[in-house]
Amino acid sequence: MGYRFAATPKEPERRMKPFGLALDTAPMEAKSADALPTEPGKWQFEPKWDGFRCLVFKEGGAVEIRGKSGKPLGRFFPEVVALLSELAYERFVADGELVVEIDGRLSFDALQMRLHPAESRIRKLAAETPARLVLFDMLMSPDGADMTGAPFAERRRALEAFGKTAARPERLLITPFTRVTAEAEQWLAGYSGTDGVVAKRLDGAYQSGERAMIKVKRLRTADCVVGGFRYESHSREVGSLLLGLYAADGRLDHVGFTSTIANSERPALTRRLEALRAPPGFTGRAPGGPSRWSTERSGQWEPLRPELVVEVRFDHVTGDRFRHGTRLLRWRPDKSPRQCTMEQIAPPPADLATE
Missing domain, CATH: 2.40.50.140 (Nucleic acid-binding proteins)
Incomplete structure (x- = not known):
């Protein structure tokens, strides 16, 4: 997203345990296109959020939030870490986006202000303008199954089942979607709060670090x-x-x-x-x-x-x-x-x- 991180203490690299998937797992990315794909029944369309992309990991009492670069984000969003810690699910790994709303509008500035070296400043902002976590993919299910090789349609069903218990009004959301191209094109024309549409193949696996999705920005x-x-x-x-x-x-x-x-x-x-x-x-x-x-x-x-x-x-x-x-x-x-x-x-x- 183009943001810069304040200095954070170095931590030992934990590649596999205790989170089931490696903490340095790279999010699947999208390649830009001028138009949405039109093959019927092949694609799911979702809003493209203008926030901080992240993967969230939970195993027991341990929670990690990693940015697209792989750097830890948890210390900058303590309210999100607390929310994930309180969920009934003991383990999962999900893909999503951190966003902050101020006066009814999403604010990228407010997100950037969180990347601050002073914990007192971060805590103050977390209380005044708490972040929301919008989830749009499930990489490891609550039963511990690695879902990265499963078709996206299956991962979406797992995410929706997860959201029935985990979703919290204005705190943790499961992203809306459509599988109708005409409706997605209407989103591009004026769907509020986001900056475009992402298209994902329903039969596609989660390709870590690969540009396997399509994004069309609203200009x-x-x-x-x-x-x-x-x-x-x-x-x-x-x-x-x-x-x-x-x-x-x-x-x-x-x-x-x-x-x-x-x-x-x-x-x-x-x-x-x-x-x-x-x-x-x-x-x-x-x-x-x-x-x-x-x-x-x-x-x-x-x-x-x-x-x-x-x-x-x-x-x-x-x-x-x-x-x-x-x-x-x-x-x-x-x-x-x-x-x-x-x-x-x-x-x-x-x-x-x-x-």
Whole structure:
């Protein structure tokens, strides 16, 4: 998911016991696609959650939560460890996602705040914004059977049986699903609280570490003000456009960038932008210096009069900013810059997380 771990104490490697499956078992992953598969009766479709992917292990009184990288997550989510410890089931291994809801919306920022070295801070956040565990696969059943070689349809039945006893409202959920492609496509068009759809073959085994699933992300668009630009590194042509949206207080906040500019368009676009140079560019939150993308362009930026509007495509928003670079779709001379407001990128209500 792109998150960073705070330092944690080293622990001895326990590959097999006491959890039945190795703690370093890698989650099965998904490959990206532009469309969902359409073979009838072959696939199950599930929401793609925007959280921390994890495997959860329980054996007797011992509970482990491991992130996709294999690193332990339990100390950052003590309320989830306590919940799993209290379940009537003595043993199981399941695949799932940790999510946090704030004010009716899923918050990736709140998850990242948990990765903190101070236990007191973690405990405070766990009490104020407890995490939810959404489960979507069963790797070892409560009777101790390794299910990784079983067809997914069988694993799903085991998961649902597990959920009849283990599920807890707003704490531990079994993910919704459909096996109707048309319904899954409706989810892509607007199912709240998630960022796409994952397709799993009903006859497929659990292929640890392999991209054996298919994911189709929901991509959204927004009209943004071009509040500034950066030159390409070692060049006097535009490298990226700096994007802004108007906040409720009327200030223009920097929300991200786009660098998908055709080479043939750069000379003319550079002249157009240079003619609009004028401070401050952004009247609210402004761009910082070099970022992880700045190896190919200067960290310095040129402010512009807020006159140009572009439509961009984006996937994730974190903290009122595009988490990744966006794709430039088109210029919008028909749009007033003042119409480009933060409401466009507000996350949808977390409807699925409350079921």
